[in-house]
Amino acid sequence: MNKTLQDIRELSKIEFLPILSEECEKVLIKLLKEEQPKNILEIGTCVGYSSSIMLLNSDAHIDTIELDKERQEVAKSVWKAQNISDRVDAYLGDANVILKDVIKDKIYDFVFLDGPKSRYLEHLNVVINNVKSGGIILADDVLFFGLVKGDEYVIHKHRTIVRHLREFLADIENRDDLDVTLIQEGNGIAIIRKK
Ligand SMILES: C[S@@+](CC[C@H](N)C(=O)[O-])C[C@H]1O[C@@H](n2cnc3c(N)ncnc32)[C@H](O)[C@@H]1O
Numbered sequence: 001m002n003k004t005l006q007d008i009r010e011l012s013k014i015e016f017l018p019i020l021s022e023e024c025e026k027v028l029i030k031l032l033k034e035e036q037p038k039n040i041l042e043i044g045t046c047v048g049y050s051s052s053i054m055l056l057n058s059d060a061h062i063d064t065i066e067l068d069k070e071r072q073e074v075a076k077s078v079w080k081a082q083n084i085s086d087r088v089d090a091y092l093g094d095a096n097v098i099l100k101d102v103i104k105d106k107i108y109d110f111v112f113l114d115g116p117k118s119r120y121l122e123h124l125n126v127v128i129n130n131v132k133s134g135g136i137i138l139a140d141d142v143l144f145f146g147l148v149k150g151d152e153y154v155i156h157k158h159r160t161i162v163r164h165l166r167e168f169l170a171d172i173e174n175r176d177d178l179d180v181t182l183i184q185e186g187n188g189i190a191i192i193r194k195k
Contacts, residue, residue: 008049008078019049020114023186024140028112031191032057035136037110039063041103043095043123044114048075054112055084063102065091065115099123103130113139118164121171124192128177131194142169143188 012019020028028050037060042051045066054062066072072092079085091102095115109132113120120139131137142165143149149169172180172192183189 004081005049005052005078008047012047012049017047019046020053020140021186024189025050025053027183027185027189027191028053028138029057031136031138032110035110037108037136039106039108040110040112041106041108041127041130042112042114043099044112044116045072045075045090046114047071048078050112050114051075051088052078052082052084054110055079055087056082059087060110061087061089063089063091063106063108065093065095065098065102067092067094067115095119095123099126103127106130107132109135111135111137113137114141117141117161121164121168124168124172128194133194135194137190137192137194139168139190139192141187142182142190143184149188 008019011017032054037058040054040060040062042062042064045051045064051062051064054060066075069092072090075090076085079088091098096119107130108127111127111131113123115123124137169190172178172190177195179193179195181191183191
């Protein structure tokens, strides 16, 4: 059966698939309409929901990286059903390892950081030289259920993510090469523009 994006959103609730929140989807669509990017990089394909949203709201090409083969296979069928496969290059592997090779000699005008939260800063620093001046980097879930900016007790299993996201926000908010807008909606969204 060909799954529509609405089917995938419904399925994600049942199967706990970590696709982007409805709030982040709205922000993403608004940004895509304003920016009309041509070359997008995504870290964290999952089942191809956000990449489909990005391609259906622009005429861009996307490079997208996913660690999990099964999820990538589902994504391929989703792109096919949307008739957008020809605008996708899907990479299977650990972004922490393959990112440099994937982006080599490429320039992006839009980057969606949505892979491992603890690696956002590392991924940003790897891609930043391949982002056009004026380009956007969108990072989802940066406030991680309010724990990143709050003073609430953080349980052990979330401590590493929260510490890394705090370091990520402190870094991007204090850099001269970036303009940052932090949106509280959803799980927190950082819109980062390279100056
Ligand atoms: C939040 S989900 C991405 C959701 C997707 N962008 C969407 O909204 O439809 C994060 C994805 O990153 C993948 N992931 C986690 N660690 C990774 C890594 N080191 N390299 C590549 N992908 C990774 C996970 O398997 C998961 O599918």
